[in-house]
Amino acid sequence: MCPPDAATRNPGTRHREFTSQGWLFVGNETQHPIGIFDSGVGGLTVTRAVMELLPHERIVYFGDTARVPYGVKSPGTISRYASEIVRFLLEKDVKLLIVACNTMAAVALPAITALSPVPVLEVIDAGAKSALAATRTGRIGIIATPSTVHSGAYPAAIARRGGDAALTVSRACPLFVPLAEEGFLDHPATRLIAREYLAPVLAENPDTLILGCTHYPLLRPLLQDVAGPGVTLVDSATAVAADAARVLAETGLLTAPDEARPAHAFFVTDAPDRLRGIGELFLGRPLPDVHLVSLGC
Numbered sequence: 470m471c472p473p474d475a476a477t478r479n480p481g482t483r484h485r486e487f488t489s490q491g492w493l494f495v496g497n498e499t500q501h502p503i504g505i506f507d508s509g510v511g512g513l514t515v516t517r518a519v520m521e522l523l524p525h526e527r528i529v530y531f532g533d534t535a536r537v538p539y540g541v542k543s544p545g546t547i548s549r550y551a552s553e554i555v556r557f558l559l560e561k562d563v564k565l566l567i568v569a570c571n572t573m574a575a576v577a578l579p580a581i582t583a584l585s586p587v588p589v590l591e592v593i594d595a596g597a598k599s600a601l602a603a604t605r606t607g608r609i610g611i612i613a614t615p616s617t618v619h620s621g622a623y624p625a626a627i628a629r630r631g632g633d634a635a636l637t638v639s640r641a642c643p644l645f646v647p648l649a650e651e652g653f654l655d656h657p658a659t660r661l662i663a664r665e666y667l668a669p670v671l672a673e674n675p676d677t678l679i680l681g682c683t684h685y686p687l688l689r690p691l692l693q694d695v696a697g698p699g700v701t702l703v704d705s706a707t708a709v710a711a712d713a714a715r716v717l718a719e720t721g722l723l724t725a726p727d728e729a730r731p732a733h734a735f736f737v738t739d740a741p742d743r744l745r746g747i748g749e750l751f752l753g754r755p756l757p758d759v760h761l762v763s764l765g766c
């Protein structure tokens with residue numbers, strides 16, 4: 470059965486009560502998890518940064534591994550898939566949503582925010598901010614999925630952040646996502662494809678290259694090798710984790726430090742063992758709680 474929409478579910482989710490001690494959040498929302506989602510394993514790059522900066526927070530991760538890649542699908546389909554994931558995570562009583570997928574952030578943000586009664590953070594604005602902080606020459610390369618590149622979301626975010634004098638060049642790199650999902654993180658085939666994809670971008674002499682897909686930081690050592698030492702690679706993970714810390718502090722929703730390690734949970738729509746494998750490698754910790762679920766209402 471489909472869950473009801475945001476207007477009717479959990480009417481008390483954002484409820485505070487004024488008491489003799491001031492405002493109290495009813496239902497102990499500080500203990501609620503942060504929901505982080507992507508089409509597959511890419512969002513783990515954001516998850517790692519959130520775990521490092523906010524070690525006491527509980528995370529519920531969702532990777533739609535049955536339907537990845539999203540970056541070659543139409544905006545309507547991506548918005549529908551994103552809405553299904555958001556409904557699933559809201560049922561887990563998340564206190565904050567992080568769209569750890571540039572593709573969904575580029576084309577499905579209105580659908581996501583319309584459904585969500587909790588704050589929503591996304592990776593594109595965070596990536597644009599990091600690139601503007603890193604560039605010295607104002608020449609910025611962007612590599613991303615076809616949907617993200619065609620949406621123009623990165624140049625728009627850079628301009629919004631005051632970088633309208635920056636020169637931006639983009640290239641869609643659709644094959645990187647399946648290579649990362651396969652765990653081909655340092656494979657000759659990946660290197661060959663990276664040389665091909667990056668050549669026209671590097672010919673424009675960027676000093677900064679935005680990894681505009683959360684899968685790409687998994688390939689970071691290889692991409693840095695191909696781009697050369699003169700190019701600074703930036704991704705959104707650290708910046709979006711900092712945004713999460715700020716928003717939780719501002720809304721009084723930071724989890725208090727506790728002795729126990731938070732029990733994170735991971736949900737996928739296919740092949741839990743693959744997420745477990747890459748997750749252990751990438752997050753440097755075992756992932757016992759990877760659950761297989763199906764979506765679609």
Ligand code: DGL
Nearest residue numbers: 511538539540571572683
């Ligand atoms: N990792 C996602 C992104 O940041 C999506 C990749 C895909 O599914 O194509 O764009």
